[in-house]
Amino acid sequence: MTESGSAENEFRAKFLPAAGGGAAIKSLIRRSMELRERPEAFIHLFCPDAVLHMVGDRRQCRFYGTYQGHDEILGLLHDVDAEFERRDQRLLNAVVDGNGFAIRRLVEIQHRGSSESALVVVGHVARTRAGLFEEVFEYADTATFVRLMG
Amino acid sequence: MSESDSLSPEIARSSFDEIIEALLDRRSNPKLLSPLFAPEADWLMNGDQASWTYAGLRCSRDSILAYLNAFQVEFQQRALRRLETLIEGEQACVRYEMELQHRGTRNRAMLQCLCFIRLEGDKIVEVSEFVDSATLFRLRESRA
Numbered sequence A: 001m002t003e004s005g006s007a008e009n010e011f012r013a014k015f016l017p018a019a020g021g022g023a024a025i026k027s028l029i030r031r032s033m034e035l036r037e038r039p040e041a042f043i044h045l046f047c048p049d050a051v052l053h054m055v056g057d058r059r060q061c062r063f064y065g066t067y068q069g070h071d072e073i074l075g076l077l078h079d080v081d082a083e084f085e086r087r088d089q090r091l092l093n094a095v096v097d098g099n100g101f102a103i104r105r106l107v108e109i110q111h112r113g114s115s116e117s118a119l120v121v122v123g124h125v126a127r128t129r130a131g132l133f134e135e136v137f138e139y140a141d142t143a144t145f146v147r148l149m150g
Numbered sequence B: 001m002s003e004s005d006s007l008s009p010e011i012a013r014s015s016f017d018e019i020i021e022a023l024l025d026r027r028s029n030p031k032l033l034s035p036l037f038a039p040e041a042d043w044l045m046n047g048d049q050a051s052w053t054y055a056g057l058r059c060s061r062d063s064i065l066a067y068l069n070a071f072q073v074e075f076q077q078r079a080l081r082r083l084e085t086l087i088e089g090e091q092a093c094v095r096y097e098m099e100l101q102h103r104g105t106r107n108r109a110m111l112q113c114l115c116f117i118r119l120e121g122d123k124i125v126e127v128s129e130f131v132d133s134a135t136l137f138r139l140r141e142s143r144a
Helices: A006-016 A020-035 A038-046 A071-084 A143-150 B013-025 B061-074 B132-139
Strands: A048-057 A063-067 A084-097 A099-113 A119-129 A130-141 B037-046 B055-058 B075-088 B091-102 B108-120 B121-132
Touching: A020 A038, A020 A084, A020 A099, A020 A119, A020 A130, A020 B121, A038 A048, A038 A071, A048 A071, A048 B075, A048 B108, A071 A084, A084 B091, A084 B108, A099 A143, A099 B108, A119 A143, A119 B037, A119 B091, A119 B108, A119 B121, A130 B108, A130 B132, A143 B132, B013 B091, B013 B108, B013 B121, B037 B061, B055 B061, B061 B075, B091 B132, B108 B132
Parallel strands: A048 A130, B037 B121
Antiparallel strands: A048 A063, A084 A099, A084 B075, A099 A119, A119 A130, B037 B055, B075 B091, B091 B108, B108 B121
């Protein structure tokens, strides 16, 4: 994993100069990675009626399910952040197509209670509207979270 | 991967889409997949390696086919439906749902899956697949 400064440089090497019509989406990806640690700012990257699908097994972990609108999504962000700290993250790749994109991130997470940590690859697929997230699917493996939560 | 690294920036979208279709169609019959992969291809099944032995990186076409064969021995793929496809240059991402049945317990589940694919020329050199390992593990249990 890299320090945050070199991670930013790595991101810029991959995405600047942005190519063609994907520039707005690549800017949104960059801002989302910068703002994720500040949920009250991060939420404004979502349309008011945005939908976030946390894809996984809700029977084993309460985070998984579908969240609609700023209040529900912000509630999830606070719930996850109360339990886990993201210690580092790196963008692995991005696919931008029309108003949609998909990314893979390598994230180091640590459970605040157990101090157990893990490196996980998280996948996202998103559709955007007017430069904001309209619908997001997040794929973060249930088993890893369950194991860290003990 | 930066654009300057691309070895196949000119691949037509329709050609890439045909490769994706073939990959998904033949997933349940791995011996038919061989021509799609470069010999040095990688396949990463994202998941918790501490609790799920299928998770992890397979390097080389032969180990990928062996992994997919082992997967098919344990799980029968009953249905697969592509939901969304994103393509940019030599990279693509496919969202799909797959109904699996464990051949031992007969437990079934519909899984929402994600797959990133990278080509060089007309061969797949990298796949990164998200299939929820906790759901697969639950299918193994006698009472799902």
